[in-house]
Amino acid sequence: MSPTLTDTGVAASDPSDGLAVLEKRGSTAETFGIPLAVLAELTHRCPLQCPYCSNPVELDRGGSELTTEEWKKVLTELAEIGVLQIHFSGGEPTARKDLVELVQHASDVGLYSNLITSAVLLTREKLIALADAGLCHVQISFQGNEPVVANRVAGLKNAHEKKLDVAKWTRELDLPLTVNAVMHRQNLHQLSDIIQMAVDLDADRLEVANVQYYGWALKNRAALMPTIGQIEETSRLVEEAEVRLKGILAIDYVVPDYYALRPKKCMGGWGRQFFNISPAGKILPCHAAETITGLEFLSVRSNHSIAWIWQNSEAFNRYRGTGWMPEPCQSCEFKEIDFGGCRCQAFALTGDAGNTDPACTLSPMHEQIFKIAETEAAADNSRFIYRNFAGGTLETGGEYGA
Amino acid sequence: MAALRSRNISVSEASRPLLPRHAKLKFDETRQVWVILAPERVLAPDEIAVEVLQLCDGVRSVAQMVDQLAEKYAAPRDAIATDVVAMLQDLADKGFLTEAREKTS
Numbered sequence: 001m002s003p004t005l006t007d008t009g010v011a012a013s014d015p016s017d018g019l020a021v022l023e024k025r026g027s028t029a030e031t032f033g034i035p036l037a038v039l040a041e042l043t044h045r046c047p048l049q050c051p052y053c054s055n056p057v058e059l060d061r062g063g064s065e066l067t068t069e070e071w072k073k074v075l076t077e078l079a080e081i082g083v084l085q086i087h088f089s090g091g092e093p094t095a096r097k098d099l100v101e102l103v104q105h106a107s108d109v110g111l112y113s114n115l116i117t118s119a120v121l122l123t124r125e126k127l128i129a130l131a132d133a134g135l136c137h138v139q140i141s142f143q144g145n146e147p148v149v150a151n152r153v154a155g156l157k158n159a160h161e162k163k164l165d166v167a168k169w170t171r172e173l174d175l176p177l178t179v180n181a182v183m184h185r186q187n188l189h190q191l192s193d194i195i196q197m198a199v200d201l202d203a204d205r206l207e208v209a210n211v212q213y214y215g216w217a218l219k220n221r222a223a224l225m226p227t228i229g230q231i232e233e234t235s236r237l238v239e240e241a242e243v244r245l246k247g248i249l250a251i252d253y254v255v256p257d258y259y260a261l262r263p264k265k266c267m268g269g270w271g272r273q274f275f276n277i278s279p280a281g282k283i284l285p286c287h288a289a290e291t292i293t294g295l296e297f298l299s300v301r302s303n304h305s306i307a308w309i310w311q312n313s314e315a316f317n318r319y320r321g322t323g324w325m326p327e328p329c330q331s332c333e334f335k336e337i338d339f340g341g342c343r344c345q346a347f348a349l350t351g352d353a354g355n356t357d358p359a360c361t362l363s364p365m366h367e368q369i370f371k372i373a374e375t376e377a378a379a380d381n382s383r384f385i386y387r388n389f390a391g392g393t394l395e396t397g398g399e400y401g402a
Numbered sequence: 403m404a405a406l407r408s409r410n411i412s413v414s415e416a417s418r419p420l421l422p423r424h425a426k427l428k429f430d431e432t433r434q435v436w437v438i439l440a441p442e443r444v445l446a447p448d449e450i451a452v453e454v455l456q457l458c459d460g461v462r463s464v465a466q467m468v469d470q471l472a473e474k475y476a477a478p479r480d481a482i483a484t485d486v487v488a489m490l491q492d493l494a495d496k497g498f499l500t501e502a503r504e505k506t507s
Contacts, residue, residue, distance in 0.1 A: 033433075034432065036444045037442075037444075081432070082430070082431075082432025082433065084428075084430065084437065084439055084444055085439060085444070110428070112426060112439040114441065114442070136423075136424050136426070136439070136441070137424055137441035137442075139441075174422075174423070175424065176422075176424045176441050176497070178441060178442070204441065204497050205441065205442070246495075247495050250496075250497070252442075
């Protein structure tokens with residue numbers, strides 16, 4: 001008798017491989033059972049204006065959002081086909097007036113629910129209502145460890161103070177808390193303090209997520225790209241904290257791939273273990289996929305089931321597995337490890353989503369990308385373009401945080 | 403608050419563990435396996451782990467659980483105790499197991 005627990009990890013950034021564990025069949029590359037977790041982007045509306053927002057530059061307007069009944073139908077369908085967890089995200093999911101109702105419905109159909117929030121719209125009463133509706137986990141984004149940097153990055157006064165309040169309420173209600181810290185050149189100097197803040201807030205997990213450069217973040221790359229020195233220091237701090245805080249705070253670390261040697265296993269492989277649903281109901285292989293032009297993404301409003309879209313649609317099958325890969329990926333010994341990296345990044349930087357992700361040293365563009373990162377970081381232009389429905393607004397006044 | 407943290411428990415035969423409300427043990431009908439749902443994680447416990455976890459009701463002590471399993475499997479109690487405590491400690495370290503306790507020792 002030797003009881004074991006296998007951690008199958010469902011986070012998109014998680015390197016371990018959930019489906020391979022739960023659905024042993026065929027080769028690793030060809031495995032694409034129904035995802036364990038799905039990201040529901042309920043809305044693109046958000047009171048924050050973070051310059052690295054992961055939403056597309058072309059935001060879905062409020063009027064195009066799925067209705068309450070449509071989302072409920074989606075949740076029911078997800079549970080029926082075998083999805084186990086639902087991440088309610090956005091935009092800011094609490095901007096939806098029906099969030100409590102949707103969380104309750106997720107509970108009713110047996111989905112484990114996570115709330116990924118900026119927290120600034122939450123009241124204590126609202127959080128209690130969400131907990132009563134069966135919410136299982138709260139993840140709050142932080143832009144820094146103190147208001148000056150944090151509120152400037154968020155583009156909203158008093159945001160940081162509000163986040164601290166909501167984090168406290170979360171733990172008072174005995175809900176598990178994840179602190180999500182998105183890191184870049186202008187806040188990496190706060191990392192030690194952010195780690196301590198997470199401990200002080202009694203968080204269970206901390207995500208130290210270096211900005212990934214698509215969409216809004218790509219627009220703001222010059223203002224956000226860290227220096228190599230910062231990245232080395234970050235890795236050292238995270239490694240040290242992981243040892244020191246074992247059993248107190250779990251830390252997930254997302255490295256910035258411009259400085260990496262190997263590309264990230266983006267989404268665990270295109271169409272392999274993850275999809276998300278956009279506010280207007282499109283089923284996407286990742287939240288940035290709509291940046292790739294020329295792919296048609298089907299909606300839950302089409303006459304196809306979600307399972308059919310996942311399994312059969314052209315967009316999901318285009319880069320699924322390894323058959324689509326050109327050289328140098330096709331003959332690469334790592335092709336089933338990183339799946340050629342990120343399709344969105346390949347598209348953004350090379351103009352073809354089918355190319356090797358330039359984050360990989362084997363990409364002919366790798367050297368150039370590395371140099372851009374170094375140059376932009378050194379130039380130290382810190383002015384943000386804030387995220388909004390108008391296509392972005394340049395930061396005004398002050399000295400741009402200098 | 404820090405002193406009340408229920409996550410950093412040290413599992414012994416005297417512990418009366420239970421799953422916290424954010425860790426849900428569930429049979430996954432689609433994949434026909436037991437899973438533990440937790441924040442950003444799905445754990446796949448094996449048959450024995452499931453059997454142990456189903457005994458974690460906050461009332462039974464680990465010692466009672468071990469007695470029960472030793473009898474059922476006609477196996478040496480010491481070996482079972484070692485395995486069960488190690489597994490529960492692993493789960494506790496990941497924050498997926500809490501402890502019912504009336505008193506602090």
